[in-house]
Amino acid sequence: MGLGAAGLLLQSCGQSQPDGGMMGSGDAASRVYVAPGTHDEMYLFCSGGFSGNVTVYGIPSGRHLKDIAVFSQYPEKGWGYAEETLPMFNTSHGFVPWDDSHHPEFSQTAGVPDGKWLFINGNNTPRIARINLATFETDEIIEIPNSSGNHGSPFTTMNSEYVVASTRFSVPIPQEDVAIKSYKEKFKGTLTYVKVDPENGDMDIAFQILVPGLNYDLSHSGKGPSHGWSFFTCYNSEQANSLLEVNASRNDKDYIAAVNWKLAEQYVAQGKAREMAVSYMDNHMDEHTRAGVSEERTSVKVLDPADCPEMIYYLPTPKSPHGVDVDPTGEYIAAGGKLAAVIPVHSFSKMLKAIEDRAFDGDVNGIPVLRYDAVLAGEVKDPGLGPLHTEFDDKGFAYTSSFISSEIVKWKVSTQTVVDRIPTYYSIGHLCVPGGDSMKPWGKYVVALNKITKDRYLPTGPELSQSAQLIDITGDKMKLLLDFPTIGEPHYAQAIPASILAPRSVRFFKIEDNASPFVTRSEKDARVERKGNEVHVYMTSARSHFAPDNIEGIRVGDTVLFHVTNLEQDWDVPHGFAVMGARNAELLIMPGETRTLRWEPTQAGVIPFYCTDFCSALHQEMQGYARVSPVGSTTELSWSLGD
Amino acid sequence: MIQQTQSDGREPCAPVRRSTQGAAARLLLIPLLAALLFSQGCGDKSPDGTAGGAVASTAEGGLSADELENGIGPAKTAPELGPLNAELAASGQQIFDMKCLSCHRMGERFIGPDLNQILTRRTPRYVMNMILNPTEMVQRHPEAKKLLAEYLAPMAQQNLTQDEARAVLEYIRSPHEAAQAKAN
Numbered sequence: 001m002g003l004g005a006a007g008l009l010l011q012s013c014g015q016s017q018p019d020g021g022m023m024g025s026g027d028a029a030s031r032v033y034v035a036p037g038t039h040d041e042m043y044l045f046c047s048g049g050f051s052g053n054v055t056v057y058g059i060p061s062g063r064h065l066k067d068i069a070v071f072s073q074y075p076e077k078g079w080g081y082a083e084e085t086l087p088m089f090n091t092s093h094g095f096v097p098w099d100d101s102h103h104p105e106f107s108q109t110a111g112v113p114d115g116k117w118l119f120i121n122g123n124n125t126p127r128i129a130r131i132n133l134a135t136f137e138t139d140e141i142i143e144i145p146n147s148s149g150n151h152g153s154p155f156t157t158m159n160s161e162y163v164v165a166s167t168r169f170s171v172p173i174p175q176e177d178v179a180i181k182s183y184k185e186k187f188k189g190t191l192t193y194v195k196v197d198p199e200n201g202d203m204d205i206a207f208q209i210l211v212p213g214l215n216y217d218l219s220h221s222g223k224g225p226s227h228g229w230s231f232f233t234c235y236n237s238e239q240a241n242s243l244l245e246v247n248a249s250r251n252d253k254d255y256i257a258a259v260n261w262k263l264a265e266q267y268v269a270q271g272k273a274r275e276m277a278v279s280y281m282d283n284h285m286d287e288h289t290r291a292g293v294s295e296e297r298t299s300v301k302v303l304d305p306a307d308c309p310e311m312i313y314y315l316p317t318p319k320s321p322h323g324v325d326v327d328p329t330g331e332y333i334a335a336g337g338k339l340a341a342v343i344p345v346h347s348f349s350k351m352l353k354a355i356e357d358r359a360f361d362g363d364v365n366g367i368p369v370l371r372y373d374a375v376l377a378g379e380v381k382d383p384g385l386g387p388l389h390t391e392f393d394d395k396g397f398a399y400t401s402s403f404i405s406s407e408i409v410k411w412k413v414s415t416q417t418v419v420d421r422i423p424t425y426y427s428i429g430h431l432c433v434p435g436g437d438s439m440k441p442w443g444k445y446v447v448a449l450n451k452i453t454k455d456r457y458l459p460t461g462p463e464l465s466q467s468a469q470l471i472d473i474t475g476d477k478m479k480l481l482l483d484f485p486t487i488g489e490p491h492y493a494q495a496i497p498a499s500i501l502a503p504r505s506v507r508f509f510k511i512e513d514n515a516s517p518f519v520t521r522s523e524k525d526a527r528v529e530r531k532g533n534e535v536h537v538y539m540t541s542a543r544s545h546f547a548p549d550n551i552e553g554i555r556v557g558d559t560v561l562f563h564v565t566n567l568e569q570d571w572d573v574p575h576g577f578a579v580m581g582a583r584n585a586e587l588l589i590m591p592g593e594t595r596t597l598r599w600e601p602t603q604a605g606v607i608p609f610y611c612t613d614f615c616s617a618l619h620q621e622m623q624g625y626a627r628v629s630p631v632g633s634t635t636e637l638s639w640s641l642g643d
Numbered sequence: 644m645i646q647q648t649q650s651d652g653r654e655p656c657a658p659v660r661r662s663t664q665g666a667a668a669r670l671l672l673i674p675l676l677a678a679l680l681f682s683q684g685c686g687d688k689s690p691d692g693t694a695g696g697a698v699a700s701t702a703e704g705g706l707s708a709d710e711l712e713n714g715i716g717p718a719k720t721a722p723e724l725g726p727l728n729a730e731l732a733a734s735g736q737q738i739f740d741m742k743c744l745s746c747h748r749m750g751e752r753f754i755g756p757d758l759n760q761i762l763t764r765r766t767p768r769y770v771m772n773m774i775l776n777p778t779e780m781v782q783r784h785p786e787a788k789k790l791l792a793e794y795l796a797p798m799a800q801q802n803l804t805q806d807e808a809r810a811v812l813e814y815i816r817s818p819h820e821a822a823q824a825k826a827n
Contacts, residue, residue, distance in 0.1 A: 511741055522741050569802045
């Protein structure tokens with residue numbers, strides 16, 4: 001309770017709503033009620049934060065629809081356990097089974113989310129994942145070399161020409177064994193442009209820009225008139241390497257780096273980039289075999305701003321800015337100064353003019369700093385304390401989250417004046433308006449993604465799930481509709497109308513198209529083969545039996561590979577597969593798909609296996625036995641069904 | 644709001660996974676549940692508070708004579724059965740081995756019925772409709788309902804095309820044709 005009271009006290013007086021922004025409960029209930037048997041209006045994709053995955057909710061109900069396994073092993077789906085999925089976790093550091101996912105980002109066409117893919121960053125071991133929105137599965141994970149703390153990622157350009165990645169933590173580039181105190185001399189940042197194939201979404205690193213050693217925090221790319229530019233907030237202009245809480249908070253202003261990526265492309269085409277030897281992994285799921293393929297890449301193109309005039313500028317921005325958000329018109333660039341008393345809003349057209357007029361105010365390592373007053377459109381006064389992120393609606397308004405005062409502040413973009421505010425419970429980080437970072441927001445709602453829950457839900461021990469809040473923005477006053485819990489830490493979320501995604505949803509995989517080298521297309525082909533100490537079981541599953549379901553001739557010390565093909569050809573009929581004592585997880589096999597479980601039996605005996613996903617009235621009958629004989633036994637390899 | 648066109652037919656006594664063939668599926672849920680409740684001996688209560696017709700009391704379940712004879716579904720005209728087309732039957736066998744063999748074995752009762760002499764019991768159209776529209780068939784057709792009660796494994800929707808179903812029909816009529824040839 002204390003925190004709530006503090007949050008309310010901290011709120012700036014003025015336009016806060018006497019009812020705390022609650023819509024009348026009857027009205028709110030009818031707005032969020034999705035009757036049994038009917039569907040939600042929108043999908044909300046929340047980052048799972050330190051769960052490493054993505055969680056999908058229905059809006060307006062707040063119903064949890066699905067978890068999408070991305071960077072973290074997910075035993076429920078066998079993700080990171082089934083052999084076909086293991087390559088997806090490869091990095092230059094080896095197999096990394098976890099990450100910290102922050103920013104889901106839809107692919108866009110003409111500045112509008114197109115429903116093809118969802119990108120999300122891995123913050124800890126720098127990576128970007130691409131989720132296929134026809135299957136809600138992760139199709140690609142690419143590692144970002146020369147980076148660390150991949151936080152400013154994977155924000156898209158308006159046609160998804162690129163998704164970007166920036167180093168939140170500058171590091172020695174290339175990495176070397178140096179004193180940490182050599183930060184100012186040795187540490188650098190990179191801004192990475194990852195090309196997206198418009199047909200299949202395949203990601204490749206096009207080029208990196210080597211930048212001064214600051215903390216490059218968040219990003220958005222321009223749109224409309226500002227298409228061709230990207231904006232990256234950077235803090236720690238003090239270049240502190242210890243106690244940043246104090247030492248990186250000294251300067252009144254830090255920066256937004258404005259990058260002319262179309263010019264950068266030209267410089268790359270002119271051969272101005274140097275090829276740098278690196279090692280990073282690009283992992284993708286082959287759509288025909290439905291198995292991961294991991295490829296090492298050994299080189300990356302790096303541009304040095306010293307060789308590339310006019311490519312990058314710094315816009316002074318108070319103070320330790322976090323979010324940087326471009327409005328739907330592409331003209332206004334709003335920053336969230338974590339420690340600022342205002343929201344600075346830069347003007348893209350003024351920025352171009354300032355560059356033309358050479359309205360510079362010094363430089364950072366040769367990169368020009370533009371004059372604050374020459375680029376500023378205006379400052380939003382009284383924006384709450386600790387403004388972080390801004391999203392936009394379709395009516396010319398912006399919504400900024402203020403963490404310290406725990407509220408959302410609504411302001412008019414063209415005049416930078418506050419028109420409404422609503423408390424959030426508690427300590428809001430990101431927020432999401434459907435389409436709110438695009439050229440055509442759908443508006444209607446803002447979702448507050450709060451960091452702290454406290455008394456909002458029944459207590460569940462020391463940790464509570466994070467709290468999201470659905471807020472109506474159709475009227476002059478924001479109105480709170482619903483609280484609902486989220487998984488991990490939902491840093492950012494994006495929402496899209498169901499009408500765009502639902503019709504494209506895949507229902508099953510055609511067994512004819514299954515090109516897995518381990519597919520068993522018919523029970524006739526079910527068999528067991530020994531290759532030295534490897535035993536390959538080519539197994540099928542259908543309601544409700546496995547073929548074969550009796551296997552003998554396995555020996556302690558063997559590696560058994562169960563290649564299970566689900567022969568079902570209907571929607572929502574996965575089968576599970578689990579083996580007693582297997583030191584990994586289950587398989588969850590979609591209709592028409594093949595998945596492989598590795599089992600290394602350690603004890604002689606008869607070991608049961610069974611289907612874990614309820615499939616029919618006789619699901620409990622869906623089982624089998626594998627007989628394991630001691631090392632050196634001569635039990636003949638045999639298999640059967642129904643004998 | 645989008646109207647949902649998928650209902651989950653799983654009940655404690657009737658664990659069935661179903662996919663939808665359109666909005667009609669919603670209307671069919673109640674007869675399905677009721678039929679299953681009857682067939683599975685879970686008592687004769689029907690779900691309360693929902694719209695939907697009671698189970699038709701007649702054996703025909705409100706079906707037309709044509710539907711009773713030829714099944715319900717997309718096979719609206721009788722497939723032409725000439726002399727056995729070996730090539731078509733071979734392609735039908737490939738499809739059958741992949742998508743049907745898990746439940747049906749020619750010449751024996753398995754998860755589902757033996758199909759060996761199916762055309763002595765069913766019309767070709769009925770077979771096609773059972774392949775193409777199994778979910779509705781086991782909900783509404785008295786013969787299919789009887790079989791569900793006997794076997795408890797509902798005929799699976801394997802999403803064959805009309806052409807694939809026709810090829811499968813050619814394959815499963817092969818033994819029937821062979822028997823006919825012998826008899827002649």
